[in-house]
Every structure is written in C-alpha cells, then in structure tokens.
Amino acid sequence: MQSLQDPVTKLKGVGAKRAADLATLGIDTVADLLTYYPTRYNDLTPADIQAAKDKQKVTLVGKVVSEPLLTRFGYRRNRLSFRLQVGNNVVMVTFFNQPYLEKKLVIDKTVTVMGKWDARRQQVTANRLLDAAPQESNDFGAVYSVNKHVKQALLRSLIRQAYEEYRGVIPTLLPQTLRQRYRLLNRRTMIKELHFPTDAAQAKAARRTATYEEFFLFQLRLQAIRQAQRQQDGLQILYHNDEVKEFISHIGFELTNAQKRVVNEICADLRRPYQMNRLLQGDVGSGKTIVAAIAIYATITAGYQAALMAPTEILAAQHAEKLAKTFAGTHVHIGLLTGSLSAKQHRQLRDAIKRGDINLVIGTHALIQDDVEYANLGLAITDEQHRFGVNQRQRLREKGDNPDILAMTATPIPRTLAITAYGEMDVSIIDELPAGRKPIQTKWFKVDQQNEALHFLRDQLAAGAQAYVVSPLIEESEALDVQNATDLYQQLATYLAPDYQVGLLHGRMTGEEKDQVMHDFQDGKTQVLVSTTVIEVGVDNPNATVMIIYNADRFGLAQLHQLRGRVGRGDRQSYCLLLADPKTDDGKARMKTMVATNDGFKVAQRDLELRGSGDVLGRKQSGLPDFKVGDPVGDLKILQIARNDAEQLLKAPHWDTIDDNQPLVLYLQRHQLETHFD
Structure with a gap:
C-alpha cells in the first residue's frame, strides 16, 4: 500500500547513492520530495521583443535558423552563438561557457531561451535553454534550492514522478470550513500548482495556501502541546507570600513597573496546579536576573529546589556569584555544578543536591547529566534559552515531577512575533530599564x-x-x-x-x-x-x-x-x-x-526588516523555527490568523471526533513525539 512516508528509494531511478544525495537536501521520503517547494519561478511567458526594454529579462520562443558557432578564448572560456527566428524577427542569441548546448541546437528546431535583452543590438545574452516551447516541455519555470549533489533537472524529474505515482494518496489536511473561509486549494491541487503551475495566478494561490497550511499545522502542534500541559498535573508551589514580600523589600532598589508585572505573572503561575511554561524576554540590562531570583526564592519558601542552567561556565559562575550576594542571610543554599569540577567535588555536590541540602543549583549542561538527581525540583530556569537544544531543555524538565519552566532570553523579538512563534509558551516582557540607568x-x-x-x-x-x-x-x-x-x-x-x-x-x-x-x-x-x-x-x-x-x-x-x-x-x-x-x-x-x-525591540524590528526571515529567524540566532514557504516577518498577519484558527479548533468540544478533522488528528498523532516541547 502506498504511503507518503515511503522512502524515496521506492521511486524509479533512486538507489542508495541517489537517496544519500537527496538526503543532503533533507529529502528522505516521498512526502519530503513533494513538499520540497520551489524558491521562485522563472517567468516563461514569451516576450514581445518590440515592447521589451533594454536589459530586461526575457523569454523567447522561436526556431533555430543558423548553425551554432562555438568560439573558444582562454582557459575554459567560450561563446556559443546562433540566430533565432521569433515571429517575423531574427535575433542573435549568445551563451557563455555552456558549450554542451551546441548539440541541442538543430536547424528548424523550436526552442525556448531565457536571458537579458539588448535592445540596441537586438540580441539576447542567454543563461537557459529549453528543448521546446513551455507548453510542450511541461517545464513552467520552478526553480529549487539545490547543491552539488542534486541538480535542478533531476529534482524536477523526481518530483514529477512522485506526484504522478502518489497523487492519489495525498490527503487534504485543512478542514473544509477553513478552505472555504480563505478560498484555499485542496492539498493535491496545491502541490501540483506549486511545482507545475498552470499560470502565475495559480502559482500565487498555491503558495498562499501552502503558507497558511504550514503556519496552521505549526500552530496546531504548539497549541496541542500547550493544551496537554494545561491538562497534566503540575506542581502547585504554595510559596509564603509574606516571606517573598520581605525578601523584595531588602533587595536594595525599587522594581520597575515592568518587573513588578512580570513577577506577578510568574508567581501566579507557580501557584497554579499545572506546569508553568513561560518565556521571559528582556533587553540587556533590563533586570531579568532579579525577577528570576524572586521566583527562585518563592519556590524555595515552599520547600522546593530550583535549578538555573546557563550556556557557559563563565555565565554560570557569574550567576552564582551575583545570586550569592542577593540571597546572603537567607535560607537559600547555592551549589555551582560545572564540568570543570574535580570528580570528588562533583560527587560531594551531587550528594548534597540529592539530599536537598542544596536548594539552588546553578550550572551548565552538567545539571542534566544522568547521575544528577534532585530531591524535589520545583522550578527549572534556562538562561539564553535559544542556545540549548530541544533535548537539553527536555532533559532538564524531566529532572523533577513536571517542574515549572522559566526560559529567559535577552535576544529581543518583536512582541507580536514572539507571542505567535512561541505559541506553546506564555510570554512575559520586561520593556523598561531600571531607574538611574543612563542610555548608552x-x-x-x-x-x-x-x-x-x-x-x-x-x-x-x-x-x-x-x-x-x-x-x-x-x-x-x-x-x-x-x-x-x-x-x-x-x-x-x-x-x-x-x-x-x-x-x-x-x-x-x-x-x-x-x-x-x-x-x-x-x-x-x-x-x-x-x-x-x-x-x-x-x-x-x-x-x-x-x-x-x-x-x-x-x-x-x-x-x-x-x-x-x-x-x-x-x-x-x-x-x-x-x-x-x-x-x-x-x-x-x-x-x-x-x-x-537603544531599544532592543526596535533594533530587533529593524533587523527583521533588513534581513527578513534568514539568520534572524533561524534556529541558531533566536530559536524561532524555519519554514519551507512562509515568511514569519512578511507573512506575519497570516501567521497570527493561523494561530487563532488553531487555538479555536482545539477549544471546540469533541473537535477530534468530527470527520472533517480526522486528517488533523492523524497528523498530530504522527508528529507529537518529534514536536514535544520543540
């Protein structure tokens, strides 16, 4: 029985070597191949050369009316020229450094050439040759991101083969209500029109459908995680409010209004019986550490341990030094656990953590090693959270009985984008600097x-x-x-x-x-x-x-x-x-x-405008996801609509028993492991 999860080796002409080449593009299954969408399209609409502007990119369809002339000059440098009859006009076409095209240029053969038009000389400097007119070649200009292992022609051929053989098992994932509301294509038509568009309008409609579908499925997974977290039992950390207020009164300065707001949001989460999963965003110098310290102190007053994981030993040691001063004279006992400890030091600290003698553990990824056991971990904090992998963050969660999670980052992301992209997390933002700080x-x-x-x-x-x-x-x-x-x-x-x-x-x-x-x-x-x-x-x-x-x-x-x-x-x-x-x-x-x-959020917004969804939105820089089609910056409105739609669908009573939603139920079942806490 055919399945889109079939390996690409099920396709004709794909053996172990070619499968390995395709894997370099992230293509392992038929589904991967069909959703490897074009990055752009070449416009193959034949140009009217009478109206074409100088230096304009044009597509010309015509007959070869002269023998091709190949001229060589210099090492591996050559020029291939021939005359092409386009309607009642004859134009000169020149290719540079593509001598192999000579064999394809036969007198009276119809070909399509693409290149730059020179209006004064009435000639084209071409970069691409198709063997026939576009409507005959079935090549409608899709251009893919490829590498040295996989060429455009091979990729197009395999995608066409996969579509022809598997189109009967392509499911439509989006419910009919959503497709009708936004005039979206069904999935089979979407895939066909993305790879082999009938015309520019259909290509645009397919890309719009794919963008919404990709965002909706992403948000559905995040909202399902969020819902599952709300339903599972978490720790109800009933901290001592008077002690926390006393602690805050002795920190030596007045909290900003933003810090007070965020502290209240976090403390409310601690008291709730489900697991907190909150992202704390704050510009550099905004005072995230003291907010974290208050959350830690509240947790410890309720008899639980807290852990703070930093990406480097320098940062972990710095946190330990600052928090030791902050907690001086309290019942907070700090342990610094890093990879540079001696075996004896590591063992002694590990034993103290297991006994509960240490109630605040600060460290690097050493905190999540198998031999580190906690007495009763209540709050786990990650600093610069995007610098940790999914597995590392998940292992920290598993160190306790569903401890509350607070992820901190100083990488500013515009609020609307942060709330949308971190859909499974509650987002708190410290958006003002402490009093007395002078702008740099x-x-x-x-x-x-x-x-x-x-x-x-x-x-x-x-x-x-x-x-x-x-x-x-x-x-x-x-x-x-x-x-x-x-x-x-x-x-x-x-x-x-x-x-x-x-x-x-x-x-x-x-x-x-x-x-x-x-x-x-x-x-x-x-x-x-x-x-x-x-x-x-x-x-x-x-x-x-x-x-x-x-x-x-x-x-x-x-x-x-x-x-x-x-x-x-x-x-x-x-x-x-x-x-x-x-x-x-x-x-x-x-x-x-x-x-x-000096405003980090304004800087981030400008960064997004200048660089789009490249490095800024890649996993390396900010922890935001990469999408195949959608641009979280340019398509932010669609992303927000998709988030709202996914949230509403999951809130509907018995949504998973409705026939039209069954493809989504299967989709979530298939993806829940790989997306858990991602």
Missing part, C-alpha cells in the same frame, strides 16, 4: 577617524573607566580585510603603554585561560579587554563603560546590540563606538539604527 551613547566613526576614537578611549581610561574592544576575527585572514583580535591587541598594548594594561580574550583559549583573563579585567588589573564575540553574552563589569567595535558592519544588528549591552551596567555614562566603512545600504542602515536607538 552610540557613535559611528569611519575607519579614517580611528585616531579620534582612540583619543576618546584614552580620555575615558584616564577618568577611571575600563573598556572592551571587539574584533570579528581571531587571526589574520587574507579573505577578509578586517582588523583581527591578535593584531589589535598588540597595537593597543603598544599605544596605551605604559599607562594602561591590555588583555586578550578569544574562543580558542582554554577555559582556565579565559577565566584568568576575565578575572584580571573584573579585578581592574587590566583596563582594556580586546576580544572576539565571546563577550557577547555573560560578562558583567559595571566599571566597563566603553565598547569599541571594529569592522562593525561585519556584525548583524542583534549581535551589535548584544555587544553594546556589555556596557551601561552601572550608573556611569557609557559609550559604544562603531568603527566601520559599510559598502552596502544595509550595512549603513545597521550603523544608523544603532546610533538612533
């Missing part, structure tokens, strides 16, 4: 103004400040004309000698070397720290008030904002100096955005 002044210097920036640096050092200097590379690269950290370190050490000491920090150093460099900087033994982006997250030195970023146009906006957030941690005025000569409009726009605003 950001200045953009061209590279020939470097001396002006360095004079400013020396003046600030003379006033008792410390500074970070960031470079994109560790060592010299011939490929990129950028200042590298080692050269920069030597230059600055010479320039500032003997008055000031300079340190160097980069990713190739050992953990011990990094720790020593950081301690020297935090203790004031070095006044300037030259670094690669290892200081982007997890360094906190309130005395550092200057950040200089060389070749700033090499960084994305989100990364620049994270780097800037390393200063401005105290009550002194701080500065960020960007040294860059951007060559592109986007590069200039990034510099102007950094100068114009």
Whole structure:
C-alpha cells in the first residue's frame, strides 16, 4: 500500500547513492520530495521583443535558423552563438561557457531561451535553454534550492514522478470550513500548482495556501502541546507570600513597573496546579536576573529546589556569584555544578543536591547529566534559552515531577512575533530599564577617524573607566580585510603603554585561560579587554563603560546590540563606538539604527526588516523555527490568523471526533513525539 512516508528509494531511478544525495537536501521520503517547494519561478511567458526594454529579462520562443558557432578564448572560456527566428524577427542569441548546448541546437528546431535583452543590438545574452516551447516541455519555470549533489533537472524529474505515482494518496489536511473561509486549494491541487503551475495566478494561490497550511499545522502542534500541559498535573508551589514580600523589600532598589508585572505573572503561575511554561524576554540590562531570583526564592519558601542552567561556565559562575550576594542571610543554599569540577567535588555536590541540602543549583549542561538527581525540583530556569537544544531543555524538565519552566532570553523579538512563534509558551516582557540607568551613547566613526576614537578611549581610561574592544576575527585572514583580535591587541598594548594594561580574550583559549583573563579585567588589573564575540553574552563589569567595535558592519544588528549591552551596567555614562566603512545600504542602515536607538525591540524590528526571515529567524540566532514557504516577518498577519484558527479548533468540544478533522488528528498523532516541547 502506498504511503507518503515511503522512502524515496521506492521511486524509479533512486538507489542508495541517489537517496544519500537527496538526503543532503533533507529529502528522505516521498512526502519530503513533494513538499520540497520551489524558491521562485522563472517567468516563461514569451516576450514581445518590440515592447521589451533594454536589459530586461526575457523569454523567447522561436526556431533555430543558423548553425551554432562555438568560439573558444582562454582557459575554459567560450561563446556559443546562433540566430533565432521569433515571429517575423531574427535575433542573435549568445551563451557563455555552456558549450554542451551546441548539440541541442538543430536547424528548424523550436526552442525556448531565457536571458537579458539588448535592445540596441537586438540580441539576447542567454543563461537557459529549453528543448521546446513551455507548453510542450511541461517545464513552467520552478526553480529549487539545490547543491552539488542534486541538480535542478533531476529534482524536477523526481518530483514529477512522485506526484504522478502518489497523487492519489495525498490527503487534504485543512478542514473544509477553513478552505472555504480563505478560498484555499485542496492539498493535491496545491502541490501540483506549486511545482507545475498552470499560470502565475495559480502559482500565487498555491503558495498562499501552502503558507497558511504550514503556519496552521505549526500552530496546531504548539497549541496541542500547550493544551496537554494545561491538562497534566503540575506542581502547585504554595510559596509564603509574606516571606517573598520581605525578601523584595531588602533587595536594595525599587522594581520597575515592568518587573513588578512580570513577577506577578510568574508567581501566579507557580501557584497554579499545572506546569508553568513561560518565556521571559528582556533587553540587556533590563533586570531579568532579579525577577528570576524572586521566583527562585518563592519556590524555595515552599520547600522546593530550583535549578538555573546557563550556556557557559563563565555565565554560570557569574550567576552564582551575583545570586550569592542577593540571597546572603537567607535560607537559600547555592551549589555551582560545572564540568570543570574535580570528580570528588562533583560527587560531594551531587550528594548534597540529592539530599536537598542544596536548594539552588546553578550550572551548565552538567545539571542534566544522568547521575544528577534532585530531591524535589520545583522550578527549572534556562538562561539564553535559544542556545540549548530541544533535548537539553527536555532533559532538564524531566529532572523533577513536571517542574515549572522559566526560559529567559535577552535576544529581543518583536512582541507580536514572539507571542505567535512561541505559541506553546506564555510570554512575559520586561520593556523598561531600571531607574538611574543612563542610555548608552552610540557613535559611528569611519575607519579614517580611528585616531579620534582612540583619543576618546584614552580620555575615558584616564577618568577611571575600563573598556572592551571587539574584533570579528581571531587571526589574520587574507579573505577578509578586517582588523583581527591578535593584531589589535598588540597595537593597543603598544599605544596605551605604559599607562594602561591590555588583555586578550578569544574562543580558542582554554577555559582556565579565559577565566584568568576575565578575572584580571573584573579585578581592574587590566583596563582594556580586546576580544572576539565571546563577550557577547555573560560578562558583567559595571566599571566597563566603553565598547569599541571594529569592522562593525561585519556584525548583524542583534549581535551589535548584544555587544553594546556589555556596557551601561552601572550608573556611569557609557559609550559604544562603531568603527566601520559599510559598502552596502544595509550595512549603513545597521550603523544608523544603532546610533538612533537603544531599544532592543526596535533594533530587533529593524533587523527583521533588513534581513527578513534568514539568520534572524533561524534556529541558531533566536530559536524561532524555519519554514519551507512562509515568511514569519512578511507573512506575519497570516501567521497570527493561523494561530487563532488553531487555538479555536482545539477549544471546540469533541473537535477530534468530527470527520472533517480526522486528517488533523492523524497528523498530530504522527508528529507529537518529534514536536514535544520543540
């Protein structure tokens, strides 16, 4: 019996080698092949050359009326020319470096060529040749993302074969009510029109249907997880409210209104009998740590343990040091669990955690090792949550009896997008800075103004400040004309000698070397720290008030904002100096955005506008999902509608017993394991 889950080896011409090649594109099954959608379409509508504009991309259909002439010049360089009769006109067609096309060019044969029109010379510089007119070739211009293992022609051929053989088992997943409401195609027609569109209008309708379907299915999975979490038993953490209020009154400063709001949201979740699953977003310096500390303290007053997992040992140690001061004189007992502990230290700490003597465990992924057992874990917090994989976050959840989960991130995402993309999580946002924090002044210097920036640096050092200097590379690269950290370190050490000491920090150093460099900087033994982006997250030195970023146009906006957030941690005025000569409009726009605003959410919005759904929305940067068709930025309205529709469908009584919803029931059953907590 045929199934879309059949391996691609079921198709004619696909053996083990070809299957392995297809796997490099993420194609393992027939379903993968059919949903490997085109990235764009070539417009194969024949052009009217009388109306075609100079340099316009055109498609011409005509007869070959001259023998092709192949001229070779230089190593592997050649030109293939022939005359093509298009209606009553004869035009010259030229291909560069495609000599193999010569065999396909036969007198009186009808062909289609695509290329750039030269109106003055009445000729085409072509880049593609089809063996027949479009309506005869069944090639309607779909263009796919391919690699060196899989070529366009092979992919098109296999997709067509898969569609012809399996179209009878392609299910329509979306209920008829939704298809009628939004005038969507059924799934079989959608797939056909995406790969082999009848015309541009049908291709557009198919892509619109695929975008909504992809977003709806994604949201359905998230909402199903959310619903399951609401139904399963969680911990009801009945904290001592008076103790928590007493603790807050002694932290030494007034919480911002945003912090108070978020604390109330989290504390309300702790008391509820189902598992909290909350994302805490806050710009750099907004005070997420004290919010987490209050949640930890509340949890411990109820007799439970709390765990805080950080992505690096530096950040874990920093959290332990800060929270030790915050909890001084209370009944919070902190343990720092990292991979650098000796076997004896690790065993002693592990035993204390198991007994419950340690009620706040801070560490790296060492927290989720098999040999670490908790007495009664009530709250699990991940800091910079997008830097952990799904499996790591899930293992932390499994360390207790459905502990409450708080995920923190300083990577700003516009609120509407965050609420939609993290559909299974409740989202809390700290959107104001603590009182007394002075906005960081950001200045953009061209590279020939470097001396002006360095004079400013020396003046600030003379006033008792410390500074970070960031470079994109560790060592010299011939490929990129950028200042590298080692050269920069030597230059600055010479320039500032003997008055000031300079340190160097980069990713190739050992953990011990990094720790020593950081301690020297935090203790004031070095006044300037030259670094690669290892200081982007997890360094906190309130005395550092200057950040200089060389070749700033090499960084994305989100990364620049994270780097800037390393200063401005105290009550002194701080500065960020960007040294860059951007060559592109986007590069200039990034510099102007950094100068114009300190608001991380505005920076994130501008980043999304400039870069679309590429790196910004990829898993590496922000934890947001990648979609095959939909663009969460450009198609945000569709994403929000799909979220609302999925939520309403799951709320309907006995929705899973309705005949029209059965394909969705099967879909959720098939995907629930791979999407659990994803």
